Amino acid sequence: xxxxxxxxxxxxxxxxxETLLELFKxxxxxxxxxxxxALDWLRQLDEHYKITNDQYTFDDFVEELLDAGYVAADxxxxxxxxxxxxxxxxxxxxxMDSIFSNIKKGERGQHKTRAAGNDGEALGDMRAYQxxxxxxxxxxxxxxxxxxxxxxxxxxxxxxxxxxxxxxxxSSSLSTVLMIDISHxxxxxxxxxxxxxxxxxxxxxxxxxTQFPKDSLDIxxxxxxxxxxxxxxxxxxxxxxYHTNTVAGLELALDILRKKRSTNKQIFNITDGKPSCLxxxxxSYYKNxxxxxxxxxxxxxxxxxxxxxxxxxxxxxMVARDQYLQHFVNSFTEINGGKAYYTGLNKLGEMIFSDYxxxxxxxxx
Numbered sequence: 001x002x003x004x005x006x007x008x009x010x011x012x013x014x015x016x017x018e019t020l021l022e023l024f025k026x027x028x029x030x031x032x033x034x035x036x037x038a039l040d041w042l043r044q045l046d047e048h049y050k051i052t053n054d055q056y057t058f059d060d061f062v063e064e065l066l067d068a069g070y071v072a073a074d075x076x077x078x079x080x081x082x083x084x085x086x087x088x089x090x091x092x093x094x095x096m097d098s099i100f101s102n103i104k105k106g107e108r109g110q111h112k113t114r115a116a117g118n119d120g121e122a123l124g125d126m127r128a129y130q131x132x133x134x135x136x137x138x139x140x141x142x143x144x145x146x147x148x149x150x151x152x153x154x155x156x157x158x159x160x161x162x163x164x165x166x167x168x169x170x171s172s173s174l175s176t177v178l179m180i181d182i183s184h185x186x187x188x189x190x191x192x193x194x195x196x197x198x199x200x201x202x203x204x205x206x207x208x209x210t211q212f213p214k215d216s217l218d219i220x221x222x223x224x225x226x227x228x229x230x231x232x233x234x235x236x237x238x239x240x241x242y243h244t245n246t247v248a249g250l251e252l253a254l255d256i257l258r259k260k261r262s263t264n265k266q267i268f269n270i271t272d273g274k275p276s277c278l279x280x281x282x283x284s285y286y287k288n289x290x291x292x293x294x295x296x297x298x299x300x301x302x303x304x305x306x307x308x309x310x311x312x313x314x315x316x317x318m319v320a321r322d323q324y325l326q327h328f329v330n331s332f333t334e335i336n337g338g339k340a341y342y343t344g345l346n347k348l349g350e351m352i353f354s355d356y357x358x359x360x361x362x363x364x365x
Contacts, residue, residue: 006294007067011309014077015027016051016053016056016061017056017060017064018064018243019051020042020046020051020052020058020061021065021090022069022094023042023045023100023324024038024039024042024065024070025090025091025093025094026094027041027042028083028087028091029091029095029193029195029198029202029235030192032197032233032235032237032238033082033083033235035080035081035082035083035234035261036073036080036081039062039167040185041349043112043256045062046058050155052056052350054199059069062230063065065319066081066139066207067299068086068133069084069086070083070084070086070087070090070212071083071087073083073289078081083235085232088232088235091202091235091273091340092202092203092205092206092231093233095200095203095206096202096203098203098349099198099199099200099203099349099350099353100203100353103105105264110233110256114343116319120156120360121354123148125290126139126164126165126166126351127144127164127165128161128164128165129143129149129160129163129164129165130165132291135289137165137166138163138164138165138166139165139166142164142342143158143162143163143164144158144162146161146162146164147159149160149163149228156164158231164319165194171214171255171266172263172264172342173212173215173216173262174212174215174216174262174265174356174359175212175215175216175218175257175260175264175265176208176215176216176217176218176265176266176268176356177217177218177219177266177267177268178201178204178217178219178220179220179226179250179253179267179268179269179270179271180194180196180197180198180219180220180221180222180237180270181197181221181222181223181244181249181270181271181272182221182222182223182237182238182239182240182242183189183222183223183240183242183245183272183276184241184242184243185272185274186239187242188237192215193319193320194237194238194290196319196348196349197270197319197348198234198235198237198351199236199349200207200270200348200352201219202231202234203349203353204217204352204353204356205217207353209231212272215262216262217231217251218229218256219234220249220252220253220256221238221249222242222244222245222246222248222249222252223239223242223243223245224242224243224245224248224251224277224285224290225248225279225289226245226248226251227252228251228252228256233297236344238280238339241361242276243275243276243277243279243285243289244271244272244274244276244277244286245256245275245277245278245279245304246269246275246300246303247275247278247279247296247299247303248269248277248278248279249269249306250267250269250300250303251303253267254267254306254312255308257310257312258310260296265310265311265312265314265357266312266314266315266323266338266359267313267314267315268315268317268352268355269314269316269317270317270319270348270352270356271318271319272318272319272325273316273317273318273319273320273322273325273326273328273329274292274320274322274325274328275292275293275296275297275300275328276289276293276296277296278295278296278299287329289354291324292324292328297328300328301331301332301335304332304335304336305335305336307336308335308336308337311324312337312341313336313337313338314332314333315338315340315341315354315355316329316332316333316338316340316341317339317341317343317348317351318340318342318343318345318349319348321342325355326340329342337339341355352362
């Protein structure tokens with residue numbers, strides 16, 4: 001469990017099952033969907049923090065996890081436990097809640113968490129407040145009416161459950177391709193960069209599909225080659241013994257976006273920033289892991305210009321701090337007209353969601 005820090009659970013009135021379930025949903029991303037390994041990690045945490053007791057043991061938790069349908073025994077794997085569709089959905093929801101929680105802790109006005117109701121065309125429809133809704137869209141009269149109806153005037157108290165917001169829609173949809181670098185360097189030097197990338201992808205997928213169903217999100221990974229993956233595959237994603245073929249990733253991303261009818265299109269690229277591979281016209285691989293190869297850099301710049309002509313901004317999220325790599329990303333971004341972010345892994349989600357928010361606001365005007 002190197003690189004992961006946990007503390008004793010402090011939630012009040014929470015059953016041991018609920019506490020362990022939330023931890024399980026996070027750990028399973030670190031183990032790339034390996035339920036057996038995740039349960040082993042969780043058992044160690046339980047032994048250390050004494051989450052279970054004689055009345056509710058860890059084995060009781062595993063049995064309830066099976067009964068609740070989060071995991072199931074896979075006959076093809078000799079009865080080994082695997083995630084179910086319900087379990088995968090729970091992992092996505094946990095990732096989204098975790099990232100939004102971090103955004104909420106940011107400075108006011110710096111990281112908006114959601115755009116439904118921000119600068120959209122008012123519908124006159126109202127719905128229950130959801131975490132991240134803009135406070136200026138709260139319909140106070142209706143919210144006060146709900147609070148009075150629940151508690152009366154003598155014991156008046158307003159909670160989040162009483163709040164109502166005015167809904168809004170947007171004039172056009174947004175198509176996003178999220179590129180994830182799965183080259184070997186994403187786990188080198190004792191730093192796990194791939195797990196935060198997966199967490200962001202899981203959260204972004206859950207957020208867009210539940211809050212902005214008209215928008216589309218495609219996810220692709222790239223190493224020596226590039227290929228699309230489904231949302232369902234995200235928890236199981238691992239890095240490989242690959243170089244970094246940024247050009248192949250961009251080519252696939254642009255090909256996907258070319259088929260979209262959306263007016264607004266964008267690419268998010270999570271990478272450590274060092275392109276080191278190309279596929280030549282004869283199908284052979286050109287690779288150079290030493291420094292920034294001018295030939296490879298030139299091809300990347302060509303793709304940046306191609307995306308700009310197609311009016312597709314590329315927003316690069318650098319998870320490395322090397323100055324020479326930042327110089328490359330700066331030049332790439334200048335050619336394309338997108339944005340470059342140099343952020344620690346713990347801020348990755350905040351930056352991506354904030355950028356998505358900014359693009360939502362632009363298209364709603």
